[in-house]
Amino acid sequence: MEFEPVIGLEVHSQLKTNTKIFCSCSTEFGADPNTHVCPVCLGMPGVLPVLNKTVVEFAMRMGLATHCTISRRSRFARKNYFYPDLPKGYQISQYELPIAEHGHINITLEDGTTKRIGITRIHMEEDAGKLIHDPVRPVSLVDYNRTGTPLIEIVSEPDIRSPEEAGAYLRQIRSILRYLGISDGNMEEGSFRCDANVSIRPKGTETFGTRAELKNLNSFKYVESAIAYEIKRQKAVIAEGGKVVQETRLWDSAKNRSNSMRGKEEAHDYRYFPDPDLVPIVIDDAWIASVRQSLPELPEARKERFVSEYGLPLYDAEVLTAAKELADYFEDCARIVENPKLVSNWVMGTLLGLLNAEGKTIEQSPVSSSQLAELLALIEADVISGKIAKTVFDEMVKSGKAPKAIVAEKGLVQVTDESAIESAVDQVIAANPGEVEKFKAGNAKLMGFFVGQVMKETKGKANPQIVNKLLAQKLK
Numbered sequence: 001m002e003f004e005p006v007i008g009l010e011v012h013s014q015l016k017t018n019t020k021i022f023c024s025c026s027t028e029f030g031a032d033p034n035t036h037v038c039p040v041c042l043g044m045p046g047v048l049p050v051l052n053k054t055v056v057e058f059a060m061r062m063g064l065a066t067h068c069t070i071s072r073r074s075r076f077a078r079k080n081y082f083y084p085d086l087p088k089g090y091q092i093s094q095y096e097l098p099i100a101e102h103g104h105i106n107i108t109l110e111d112g113t114t115k116r117i118g119i120t121r122i123h124m125e126e127d128a129g130k131l132i133h134d135p136v137r138p139v140s141l142v143d144y145n146r147t148g149t150p151l152i153e154i155v156s157e158p159d160i161r162s163p164e165e166a167g168a169y170l171r172q173i174r175s176i177l178r179y180l181g182i183s184d185g186n187m188e189e190g191s192f193r194c195d196a197n198v199s200i201r202p203k204g205t206e207t208f209g210t211r212a213e214l215k216n217l218n219s220f221k222y223v224e225s226a227i228a229y230e231i232k233r234q235k236a237v238i239a240e241g242g243k244v245v246q247e248t249r250l251w252d253s254a255k256n257r258s259n260s261m262r263g264k265e266e267a268h269d270y271r272y273f274p275d276p277d278l279v280p281i282v283i284d285d286a287w288i289a290s291v292r293q294s295l296p297e298l299p300e301a302r303k304e305r306f307v308s309e310y311g312l313p314l315y316d317a318e319v320l321t322a323a324k325e326l327a328d329y330f331e332d333c334a335r336i337v338e339n340p341k342l343v344s345n346w347v348m349g350t351l352l353g354l355l356n357a358e359g360k361t362i363e364q365s366p367v368s369s370s371q372l373a374e375l376l377a378l379i380e381a382d383v384i385s386g387k388i389a390k391t392v393f394d395e396m397v398k399s400g401k402a403p404k405a406i407v408a409e410k411g412l413v414q415v416t417d418e419s420a421i422e423s424a425v426d427q428v429i430a431a432n433p434g435e436v437e438k439f440k441a442g443n444a445k446l447m448g449f450f451v452g453q454v455m456k457e458t459k460g461k462a463n464p465q466i467v468n469k470l471l472a473q474k475l476k
């Protein structure tokens with residue numbers, strides 16, 4: 001029997017607000033443990049939470065960007081459980097009334113087609129603290145700096161059908177968050193986290209199979225390999241006549257496998273109830289309209305514009321708009337360089353090739369957009385060939401110098417117009433009678449001096465071979 005995977009993702013993303021969701025403590029990352037805390041986020045008795053309005057606006061931004069309906073009335077709920085990183089004994093989250101529902105995003109598949117993935121809901125909640133397990137002593141320490149950092153949880157419909165689609169969905173969600181400027185989307189640092197729900201069903205059937213929930217997926221690679229492993233595991237269970245059980249599994253990236261963490265029986269009962277300390281969030285049409293107006297151009301729209309405005313192939317547009325910073329870089333260049341496809345080829349090929357090899361992001365590029373534009377403009381002006389431009393590019397990376405300076409310094413310009421060079425040669429000879437005499441008397445080393453003078457005269461643009469040839473002829 002052929003089986004089809006069914007996958008739904010739950011994404012948690014930290015929001016880039018300056019302060020926490022229910023108090024005015026800083027959300028800055030990397031401070032000394034327990035220095036960004038106060039009675040509210042430490043869960044002291046008698047304190048009251050005050051909602052950070054920016055959190056609501058950021059959640060609305062994501063809701064609108066993913067075509068959700070923004071709830072006119074939503075509210076916070078307490079999710080009760082005990083863990084040392086949760087000093088209150090409950091997490092403030094949203095439950096039956098989330099801030100946004102019923103949205104979707106489009107993802108692009110390998111073959112270039114797009115697929116719509118439904119967004120079930122987006123809700124706001126607070127992050128927990130962080131346990132640090134001492135590697136030597138049998139103790140664990142707790143850092144409450146992260147406690148109360150705002151999060152949104154984005155829950156997808158079970159519309160995803162393969163590990164690759166899951167990867168594409170996650171990348172698109174992260175890209176939107178970053179375009180919106182509301183999250184770093186840094187998976188390795190834990191500001192962007194994902195749980196994957198996976199089940200399989202006989203191909204062609206409608207009913208969903210029993211799902212397993214995969215946790216601890218802290219890189220894009222792990223998400224895809226954990227899902228692939230889970231699909232294989234469930235197929236094997238069924239092939240052996242067994243039944244998939246509902247459970248939570250933890251991905252072990254070192255062993256490249258997952259292990260059962262807890263079954264359905266041990267699942268938590270969170271005893272959700274509306275938080276009596278917080279009033280319902282009421283959002284009117286005017287507020288929604290003003291947030292909608294503030295939305296920037298999003299990756300999908302920008303991709304379409306790159307095709308229509310610059311005439312780029314869809315593939316190029318897709319690659320270039322995946323990250324906002326890369327798209328900005330391209331547009332900065334395309335404003336100066338005439339041929340957008342020339343820019344696209346260089347950014348996607350030479351530049352991304354270099355960045356990938358060095359494990360750098362576009363923000364860390366050793367060549368700025370204006371420097372690359374200057375280089376490409378030299379190609380367009382027929383000052384240098386594309387081949388020489390590659391040499392210049394390598395030198396720009398090495399020295400950080402401007403392309404024109406490198407071209408001048410290295411005499412890379414393709415000026416082969418002999419008469420132009422000849423007049424410079426004549427001028428140099430006329431201006432240095434003493435050196436000419438010494439040269440003719442046998443000081444051959446002076447040739448270097450003459451070449452240098454001609455290069456100076458021609459601002460480095462003269463072809464050195466022609467300069468040498470002409471000098472040799474005229475100094476005979």
Ligand code: ADP
Pocket residue numbers: 006007008009010155156157158159197198199208209210211
């Ligand atoms: P929970 O809170 O227990 O995790 P949810 O109803 O919030 O449950 O669902 C979580 C995720 O699981 C959603 O992304 C949903 O699409 C996905 N999901 C639900 N049922 C299945 C299934 N049978 N197979 C795969 N994914 C599923």
Ligand code: MG
Pocket residue numbers: 010195213
């Ligand atoms: Mg879940």
Ligand code: ZN
Pocket residue numbers: 020023024025036037038039040041042148
């Ligand atoms: Zn605080």
